[in-house]
Amino acid sequence: MEKGKSQLPSTNLGAVIDVLEEMQGAGIISNYAVGGAVAAILHSEAISTVDLDIFFFLAEPPKGLILSLEKIYDYARKNSFPFDKDFINIHGWLVQFVEASHSPLWTEAIETAETMTIDERTAKVIDREHLAAMWIFAGRKKDIRKIEMFDEAAIMDAKILYDVLSRFNLLDRWRLQQHNFSNEYQF
Secondary structure (H helix, E strand, O other), rough: OOOOEEEEOOOOOHHHHHHHHHHHOOOEEEEEEEHHHHHHHOOOOOOEEEEEEEEEEEOOOOOOOOOOOHHHHHHHHOOOOOEEEOOOOOEEEEEEEEEEEOOHHHHHHHHHHHHHHOOOEEEEEOOHHHHHHHHHHHHHHHHHHHHHHHHHHOOOOHHHHHHHHOOOOHHHHHHHHHHHHHHHHHH
């Protein structure tokens, strides 16, 4: 798919984007981007997922060592979105909010996210190379499979990926897994 031109079939994801925009307008979050498996789907092809990962910054940065998402949960309560300790059910999507300011990689991933069309709305989606770096950092089998999917679809830019991995000291982790990837991604 052409960068920035991906479109997900109608899934009510647009309604979630509307809620995120409302949260941004209300001063709860300052910036966000779609990540995880849903971002992989937007960039490539359908895979199994049960949740929607939203990487975000709080509008008011944390003042201490303990991160509070209370404003997000207050918003959920006021709008009758059920939630548990990990997920908020927003229009049928189990949304996991991941505050990103503590991670330079996640921060850059949000700041450089691509704009895509989702259910006739624009939303920021973490780009392929930052997703691959985030997945190699996590190192789970399911994350390696997502990188393999991107590799097979030939949708990552090797130079950009190498740059991201280098800058965030992830080349050693990548090299432990690169036997799973094509020659283009042997660093």
